[in-house]
Amino acid sequence: MSTPLLSVRDLHVEIDTSRGLLKAIRGVSLDINAGDSLGIVGESGSGKSITLKAILGLLPKNARVTSGEIHVDGVDLATLSEKARRALLSEKIGIVFQDAIAALNPVMRIGVQIAEVPHRRLGWSKEKSHARAIELMELVGIPEAEKRFSLYPHQLSGGLRQRVAIAIALSGNPQLIFCDEPTTALDVTIQAQVLRLLMELRVKERTGLVFVTHDLAVVNEICDEINVMYAGRFVESGSVANTFQRPSHPYTYSLLKSAPDVDHQSERLFSISGETADLTKPVTGCPFAPRCFAATQLCSESEPALLAQASSFSACHHASNFTEKIPTDHFSLGTQGKAHS
Amino acid sequence: MSEIVLSATNLSKHFIGKQSVIGKIRGKEPLSVPAVDGVDLSMPAGSTIGLVGESGCGKSTLGRTLVGLYPSSGGSLSLFDRQIGNDRSLEERRAVQMIFQDPYSSLNPRMKVRDMLEEILLFHKLADKESVQKRCVELMELVGLPVTALQAYPRQFSGGQRQRIGIARALALEPKILIADEAVSALDVSVQASIVNLLQDLKRDLGLTMLFISHNIAIVRQVSDRIAVMYLGRIVEEGLTSEVFNNPQHPYTKLLLGSVPKMTPGSKLGAAPQGELPTIQARYEGCRFQSRCPIAKSACATTDPALIQIGSKDHQAACINL
Ligand SMILES: Nc1ncnc2c1ncn2[C@@H]1O[C@H](COP(=O)(O)OP(=O)(O)OP(=O)(O)O)[C@@H](O)[C@H]1O
């Protein structure tokens, strides 16, 4: 096996909050090779963004990595100086976050922002960087790139701004792109264009992709692998094909059943009652237990580890037989959910 | 056919844009933004109509004009076969209620849920001093909140619970029609499911008619009996949900539905419309979709297509090339 582009082992992150010390990430591991595309899903607050930020060294001031190893192209980030670490990360990984407006410099022409990396970091001439910026703008589907080069971010629509953000992410020829809800604020039509672009890059340039989203259908369209996050851990990891067909964790099952599918009209959506675990308090059992239809005594006593199952990895004591306890009556589950969610 | 409870005929809402200082000096007409521009829509009793379309196409403006939050600038509206104007009676206002995306911004933060509901019920004389208490409890039960919620302030609730309070407030007025504008868009997937289920239950149990506005086409399909597709201020396709999804007619509908990510194994995204929704113009020549349309012909540049029925189906579309 070749060295993965990115390898993360047992990452832990803690955050100081007004409610106390939050164990936001509690042991996350992942590997990405060239051309891989990995989706991370999970409800709001489960730790998706903090995971990406921890890898990139972009954690907020009140947060820190407390243990774990991160290797980029085989290099252990802990062995590098701050400066060398930043250089390596920005060379290898491009970032596209949800809020393109925040990522762009409002007083700098968009073309100049795209040309900056080749010019400043790769040391290219002004002309060559300019030409590269135009090329990237065309690549991400910005019409009339030459004309738009000198516009400012506020002069563009949301969809175009997000494409500028992607062009900037690509400007250093990264081997890996981190996307955090890059299309959530976009129309489905524009989303489809952006997703198609990312898929093309993967095929043509073998760019690796880490894609954080709430939308399971987006994962189905563009990812091969999925990690389902719950309360700071991956509770299920596996191929999209297997996991969607035969989930090995009750949370994954519930998520899949609660998302409407545009191809089908179901009688009733599955709803997950209750609230997510409070990670400022110690975790004693499975953090999903209070909301789980398959929970037993064991579940509230010990936290299950992420272990290999028939078709994926799952952190559930009852991974092999929870399906026997799936409520047949969505109806009662729905009414129960009403009072809490 | 069931009774039509609310219908719009050639309805329009034009905003008068801000005028630049120079424009004023030169005596230019202020720019008109026809956000809703000739909409025909009928809502059969007891049905849910899903309204979809790209950001800025006029969905919220249409919803707000139907509720009466915006006066219309043209066309007509009728409620149970009676024309209603821009000055609605108290009863007409009660009949059509709205649920918003962010219930928080529409709830008074300094008022307990009970006080808020009581105020509405008493003002509209839907309860008196004796019965108001009982009605508040009923409303909580209706939206699946514990009775103790009446004693709390809006900030003490989660997003899903706040949306339930927003729904309770709308229901307090005993409306016939609910307009839900992106009512579940800000919620997490699992919470979203419980609110969608609640709306479906309420519609069935109370016999409500609903306009469900959302950019999430999968959810719209889940809740709607009928679908209306909007493009630049107009309805370009309308019909039974199964008809529109299984047999879309308008080239825009085809492209829109083709760009929705699917859960089907091995699905690969279809063709998305090129470019973005053009900005609204004061006036159009021909079909509004021609600039992005893959099947446009020369006649499309001159003919403004009207909604026409597709065969003998309960389904209509506005395109001259069908
Ligand atoms: N700057 C911060 N200060 C305090 N707590 C934070 C901060 N940033 C994140 N958190 C907390 O860390 C946890 C993980 O947050 P994170 O942003 O990773 O969630 P997420 O999965 O990305 O959610 P979303 O889907 O809403 O983006 C949450 O409990 C969140 O409240």
Ligand SMILES: Nc1ncnc2c1ncn2[C@@H]1O[C@H](COP(=O)(O)OP(=O)(O)OP(=O)(O)O)[C@@H](O)[C@H]1O
């Ligand atoms: N109060 C207003 N004054 C002037 N123009 C407005 C006003 N409200 C909306 N518009 C314009 O009318 C058009 C339609 O807006 P509307 O909010 O109805 O769209 P929408 O379909 O609801 O979009 P979204 O999906 O983003 O909510 C847009 O061009 C918008 O800029």
Ligand code: SF4
């Ligand atoms: S470990 Fe128990 S509580 Fe947790 S998901 Fe599995 S069955 Fe449910």
Ligand SMILES: [Mg+2]
């Ligand atoms: Mg996030």
Ligand SMILES: [Mg+2]
């Ligand atoms: Mg709107």
